[in-house]
Amino acid sequence: MSTKKKRSPPTENSSWVVIATDSIVDVPKTATGEPTFVKLRNPSTGSASLYLFGSGDSDLYEVKAFTEDYHSWFIGQTVQRDGRLLYITQMDPLYLLLPYLLKAGAEGKFQPVEQVVKDEDFPGCTRLLSCTRSLKSLHHVADEKEVGSLKFHRVSQEKTLDWLKKKVERTVSTLRKSNISVGGGVKSSTFIRVKQEEQASDEDYLRYAHGLVSEYISEDLRKDLLKHLQLPELSSPKQEPPAKKRKLSDLPVEAKDDYTKLNSSDFTRKPPKKMTAAQKSLAKVDKTGMKSLSAFFSPKVKQEKH
Amino acid sequence: MDLGPFEADNTVSCRLASAIPDICKTDDCCLGIDEAGRGPVLGPMVYGICFCPVSKKDELKALKVADSKTLTEEQRESLFVNLDEAKSFVGWALQVISPNTISTSMLQRMKYNLNALSHDAAIGLVQFALDSGVQLKEVFVDTVGPAEKYQDKLSQRFPGIEVTVRPKADSLFPIVSAASICAKVARDHAVKGWKFLEDLGKVDTEYGSGYPGDPKTKSWLLNYLDPVFGYPQFVRFSWSTAQTLLDSNAVPVHWDDDEEDGEKSAARQNNTSMLSYFNRTSSQANGDQSSGRDAHRFFTERRLQNISSL
Amino acid sequence: MSANNSVTTVQLGSVSQAVELPIHFLPCEIEHDGPAEVSQYFTSTVKDRKHELTVSFRGRGLKGQEVNCPEGYTGLVLKQVHKPSSDQEDGAVKVSSTFHNLTYWNLEIPPSTDDGVVMAMAWPKLADAIHGPVED
Numbered sequence: 035m036s037t038k039k040k041r042s043p044p045t046e047n048s049s050w051v052v053i054a055t056d057s058i059v060d061v062p063k064t065a066t067g068e069p070t071f072v073k074l075r076n077p078s079t080g081s082a083s084l085y086l087f088g089s090g091d092s093d094l095y096e097v098k099a100f101t102e103d104y105h106s107w108f109i110g111q112t113v114q115r116d117g118r119l120l121y122i123t124q125m126d127p128l129y130l131l132l133p134y135l136l137k138a139g140a141e142g143k144f145q146p147v148e149q150v151v152k153d154e155d156f157p158g159c160t161r162l163l164s165c166t167r168s169l170k171s172l173h174h175v176a177d178e179k180e181v182g183s184l185k186f187h188r189v190s191q192e193k194t195l196d197w198l199k200k201k202v203e204r205t206v207s208t209l210r211k212s213n214i215s216v217g218g219g220v221k222s223s224t225f226i227r228v229k230q231e232e233q234a235s236d237e238d239y240l241r242y243a244h245g246l247v248s249e250y251i252s253e254d255l256r257k258d259l260l261k262h263l264q265l266p267e268l269s270s271p272k273q274e275p276p277a278k279k280r281k282l283s284d285l286p287v288e289a290k291d292d293y294t295k296l297n298s299s300d301f302t303r304k305p306p307k308k309m310t311a312a313q314k315s316l317a318k319v320d321k322t323g324m325k326s327l328s329a330f331f332s333p334k335v336k337q338e339k340h
Numbered sequence: 341m342d343l344g345p346f347e348a349d350n351t352v353s354c355r356l357a358s359a360i361p362d363i364c365k366t367d368d369c370c371l372g373i374d375e376a377g378r379g380p381v382l383g384p385m386v387y388g389i390c391f392c393p394v395s396k397k398d399e400l401k402a403l404k405v406a407d408s409k410t411l412t413e414e415q416r417e418s419l420f421v422n423l424d425e426a427k428s429f430v431g432w433a434l435q436v437i438s439p440n441t442i443s444t445s446m447l448q449r450m451k452y453n454l455n456a457l458s459h460d461a462a463i464g465l466v467q468f469a470l471d472s473g474v475q476l477k478e479v480f481v482d483t484v485g486p487a488e489k490y491q492d493k494l495s496q497r498f499p500g501i502e503v504t505v506r507p508k509a510d511s512l513f514p515i516v517s518a519a520s521i522c523a524k525v526a527r528d529h530a531v532k533g534w535k536f537l538e539d540l541g542k543v544d545t546e547y548g549s550g551y552p553g554d555p556k557t558k559s560w561l562l563n564y565l566d567p568v569f570g571y572p573q574f575v576r577f578s579w580s581t582a583q584t585l586l587d588s589n590a591v592p593v594h595w596d597d598d599e600e601d602g603e604k605s606a607a608r609q610n611n612t613s614m615l616s617y618f619n620r621t622s623s624q625a626n627g628d629q630s631s632g633r634d635a636h637r638f639f640t641e642r643r644l645q646n647i648s649s650l
Numbered sequence: 651m652s653a654n655n656s657v658t659t660v661q662l663g664s665v666s667q668a669v670e671l672p673i674h675f676l677p678c679e680i681e682h683d684g685p686a687e688v689s690q691y692f693t694s695t696v697k698d699r700k701h702e703l704t705v706s707f708r709g710r711g712l713k714g715q716e717v718n719c720p721e722g723y724t725g726l727v728l729k730q731v732h733k734p735s736s737d738q739e740d741g742a743v744k745v746s747s748t749f750h751n752l753t754y755w756n757l758e759i760p761p762s763t764d765d766g767v768v769m770a771m772a773w774p775k776l777a778d779a780i781h782g783p784v785e786d
Contacts (some may be wrong), residue, residue, distance in 0.1 A: 048733070048745070049683070049728060050728045051727055052726045052727070054726050057722055070660075078688060083647070084650065098639075102643045103677055107674065109671055109673050112688075115680055119677070119767065121774060171783065204782065207779070245638070351704075353780070491686040538690055539691075567682070568680065591681050595757060641764050
């Protein structure tokens with residue numbers, strides 16, 4: 035009945051909705067300098083990602099965007115078209131320093147970190163050394179030598195893996211206290227979330243936490259850490275199966291179609307197929323019922339109301 | 341006629357009814373169904389039933405009820421008073437379907453069209469009469485659509501009741517005329533006394549007839565068009581008149597169930613998540629993950645991704 | 651040399667002047683950035699029936715729920731105060747308003763813990779686990 039318009043390309047944003055840890059704005063009066071967004075080398079992908087240095091560069095934060103299509107904001111008496119929600123959360127600077135230490139470690143020498151943490155493409159990386167935690171935590175991943183007032187470091191694989199193992203263990207304990215579904219990620223092919231209390235094993239938790247920590251380390255280190263945790267590499271070519279569609283509203287409408295016929299290079303130009311009436315009703319009917327079914331099986335945790 | 345219960349919340353549908361005459365619970369009754377305000381782009385649609393004992397048909401006729409469309413507003417008002425005065429043997433009930441219900445039903449993901457909405461309202465009212473103890477034997481219905489199908493549907497739904505669906509029933513059967521008067525009076529009152537939930541200050545009430553062809557209605561629709569919100573809930577967004585005005589005068593709004601264009605539908609067929617669809621097309625999200633492994637499912641399930649610029 | 655050395659400063663002085671504003675997360679993309687009569691058309695028509703919020707927007711029925719920011723976190727709306735003329739130049743943003751809870755709206759579907767925005771709220775706590783300091 036209504037004519038549907040094509041979406042115009044997004045315009046450049048001039049405002050952003052953010053959920054940020056309080057320490058970014060609650061700065062002591064003595065602090066100098068303002069928080070700054072910077073681009074640094076993502077330790078997992080090697081390409082640019084956005085981070086934030088707190089006032090005086092004393093802390094580092096990661097920026098992640100919750101990005102679901104077809105969303106916008108009302109903020110007071112305004113509309114913001116960009117429907118993303120940015121999260122600014124604390125980040126351990128050691129994850130970002132580690133690739134530089136590892137690179138220098140190949141030479142096997144003790145070196146001053148100032149000489150090691152340098153990056154032509156990302157000059158901001160030197161600011162990582164100003165973070166309060168950085169120098170204090172280098173010993174987690176490197177051997178230290180002091181000569182006079184000078185400190186020298188050499189990365190240690192063993193220490194690094196022990197440190198990462200502690201990270202994984204911390205993450206496991208937080209996961210156990212949460213209602214995040216960690217089980218069934220490997221074999222589940224249903225749309226119904228498995229009930230985690232019954233299904234998730236210790237290994238599920240460990241693998242899940244390993245996967246999370248691996249978001250901040252290189253592929254080589256990811257594999258080494260897996261061994262260090264005494265977990266065999268899964269036979270599947272990918273570390274994790276593609277994210278399961280959890281939203282029933284995202285169900286493919288033509289469930290009977292053979293997806294393998296479409297390869298990713300040409301599917302964008304394929305015209306939409308018409309659904310038969312039966313397919314339409316299959317696709318449309320009863321979603322709410324199915325939805326509540328999955329809700330029934332999911333952990334009973336209500337979002338807290340204040 | 342007291343529209344209080346509807347006016348208390350005019351975003352949803354509301355049932356209003358007279359007291360049930362005792363005689364209707366003991367004697368065989370006839371019942372008429374008619375509707376008012378189906379066509380207008382503004383205000384509620386009202387379904388009405390009126391019922392009385394079959395033995396009192398002549399007395400009803402004596403009240404001089406006639407098709408509400410042939411009457412002036414004053415005549416309808418006074419006829420409604422007549423009906424009210426005949427409450428010892430005439431009862432009525434109304435289903436006021438708010439314009440917001442009409443909009444949201446017709447524009448729903450699983451489309452709920454006006455015919456279905458109308459039939460369900462009519463069936464609901466007949467059921468209400470039965471539940472109230474009215475001894476129904478005959479039902480007369482005015483229809484705009486194909487009469488036969490509707491008649492079959494009602495006969496099946498209410499076995500044992502003789503159902504007559506007829507175009508122009510409101511001028512043929514006094515009980516339908518009576519129903520049409522009740523419905524029309526309610527619709528008039530609802531439109532006249534419309535309380536805008538929106539905070540619009542003093543609203544110009546020169547709506548005209550509410551029919552899309554009426555120049556007064558058209559100019560009201562233009563004056564009260566908001567570029568972001570479109571219209572107050574008084575307007576039926578599902579009417580093409582409203583849609584057309586919005587298409588050319590309001591900012592575009594896109595929903596995930598909009599008619600799919602080629603790309604979106606292809607993305608679904610390929611069973612890729614909307615997230616990866618967005619990744620490919622959005623200039624905002626620089627595919628940080630492109631150069632390495634896939635992000636952990638914690639992040640993909642939560643639609644969380646790294647970005648490389650604000 | 652890439653543009654990776656440009657930074658965007660957050661002007662913290664703006665925080666003290668930032669007011670708390672109601673914020674709604676809508677299940678549609680509105681091709682507009684700028685003023686809108688939100689309180690007149692939207693907020694004033696929200697109905698709270700048995701703890702389920704309902705409203706309609708452009709004739710579509712929405713069902714909503716309030717969610718709080720995770721503990722220790724605050725919602726900030728950042729606004730550009732200086733637009734860099736090139737990607738080599740530094741930018742600046744200020745905190746224009748804050749929020750401690752937001753109302754998110756689904757298209758016709760009742761809110762649940764499976765909703766993306768609710769699930770994403772689990773991230774900060776997990777980030778603290780992954781990034782918090784470890785003991786020796």
